[in-house]
Amino acid sequence: MKKIVPIIVLCLILMAFGSRETTNNTGFSDTLDSQLVTIIDTTGAKQFWNRLKNHCGKTYEGKIVNAPAGDDFYGKRLVMHVLSWQEDEILIPFNVGDNRSRTWVLKYKNERIELKHDHRHEDGTSDKVTMYGGTTSNDGLPGLAVFPADEETATIIPAAATNVWWITLDETSFTYNLRRIGTDRFFSVSFDLTTEIEQPKPSWGWEDYKVTTKK
Template identity: 70%
Template sequence: MKNYILTVSLFATLSLFAQEKSGAQQFWETLKTHCGKSFEGEITEGPANDDFRGKRLVMHVRSCEENRIRIPFFVGDDKSRTWVLTFENDRITLKHDHRHEDGSEDKVTQYGGTTSNSGLPKIQFFPADQETSDLIGYASTNVWWITVDETSFTYNLRRIGSDRVFSVKFDLTKSVENPSAPWGWKD
């Protein structure tokens, strides 16, 4: 009887453990709660001469599919940037989709990286992948990370071995009017 109780207890414990969601799954679910909404942000770290300073910064969690979330990032009137997040095999990939005003792809586009583990519920790290290294040699040491919690979303970049750091923080407590479609999208 003791072995039976021990076996049942062990099975119940393993079942509970198996039902726990990974950090990547929790992060993904939190991000999806903002689908369809837009938020204003501000630069919290970056070069003083950064082209983004003094411009309105808006992210729009515009497209949410089961395993892909697209977040256009507007810098003033520039609608060229979209962060594309893909969830597969308990890993998240971040790619940067850059477009020209006519919708055609920029020559520097689709760079980014994939998490090396499932991460934590509120933060995911994306080291530069081989495609990025081949496309933009100096970005080989880039590490991007995104944080998301109840009040904020931050997009961050650090180029290891340099002083290049960029962070923009969006206030998730106050949504703003959704902007028109980014370049290359149809409303």
């Protein structure tokens, strides 16, 4: 009986949509299929992803919220440019002054979001410390994604094994944060999403990248 109840509930949901313009090989209409997918794929991670995609092609300026004393980021212009290459990948070059070595690489897969840090030299070659980061461990929230350091990060940067990155996203700001658990290390930079600025030069090594703003 317990197994039958969910099936009955699902059937009632499907019946509620009513319209069945075109029947496909699943036995349901195209309209009904798309509506069902919308119901199923409403995790916090997916909502966060869709919010971020809305900013593709746009550029924003940020400011330091918190950083270690004497950090090189102080006094530099901080710029993020949101790019989209594929439906499941978003690139965000993060420029610090004239330094265009940093690109945040986010991927949506298996209903989770992965964050990696791509670091390049000015000639476009990869830095020896690159592609570290982590993947969200649960469905998340529409305005928050948390990325605990993964095994690759622990191998590349042993001291960063306890790193936790998180990004907050709302109507007015995008905030990138890093905390190293067990230490005083805390870094946070916030970008103003209410004002777009001019598009920066491409990150080093990404000069041939073609911008896609399709959502």
